[in-house]
Amino acid sequence: MARILITDTIAIDEDELSESFVLASGPGGQNVNKVSSAVQLRFDVAHSPSLPDAVRARLIPLCGQRLTKDGIVIIVARAHRTQERNRAEAREKLIELIARAATPLVPRRPTKPTKASKRRRLEAKTARAKIKRTRGKVRDE
Numbered sequence: 001m002a003r004i005l006i007t008d009t010i011a012i013d014e015d016e017l018s019e020s021f022v023l024a025s026g027p028g029g030q031n032v033n034k035v036s037s038a039v040q041l042r043f044d045v046a047h048s049p050s051l052p053d054a055v056r057a058r059l060i061p062l063c064g065q066r067l068t069k070d071g072i073v074i075i076v077a078r079a080h081r082t083q084e085r086n087r088a089e090a091r092e093k094l095i096e097l098i099a100r101a102a103t104p105l106v107p108r109r110p111t112k113p114t115k116a117s118k119r120r121r122l123e124a125k126t127a128r129a130k131i132k133r134t135r136g137k138v139r140d141e
Contacts, residue, residue, distance in 0.1 A: 024078040038078035041090040046071020059101035
């Protein structure tokens with residue numbers, strides 16, 4: 001049973017992945033009509049024993065439209081003409097997605113604007129107001 005290494009602490013079994021090959025669309029001549037070279041890679045995010053809960057929680061929103069209601073992520077690769085290259089690309093996409101979810105977000109520290117930035121903002125507002133004040137109707141004297 002082979003394992004795919006994502007990070008130092010996360011690795012998933014190849015048994016958790018399922019692949020199906022479908023006809024690809026786009027250019028390629030007769031090859032497109034005859035060979036099922038596009039890959040649909042499926043990985044059950046919701047029930048995978050390899051993923052820690054924190055990574056799973058961050059991964060689900062990252063998947064977006066690729067995630068089904070059952071918690072299965074479907075990654076499609078069809079850029080290349082061969083199954084092998086499409087299969088490798090689909091796995092790379094999955095690894096990159098899980099690796100992004102594995103790095104926790106750094107919490108935002110709220111900051112206050114500096115005195116100089118406040119002064120610049122107010123000066124810009126007064127300059128703009130002055131320009132707008134001069135746009136009034138022309139009065140005859």
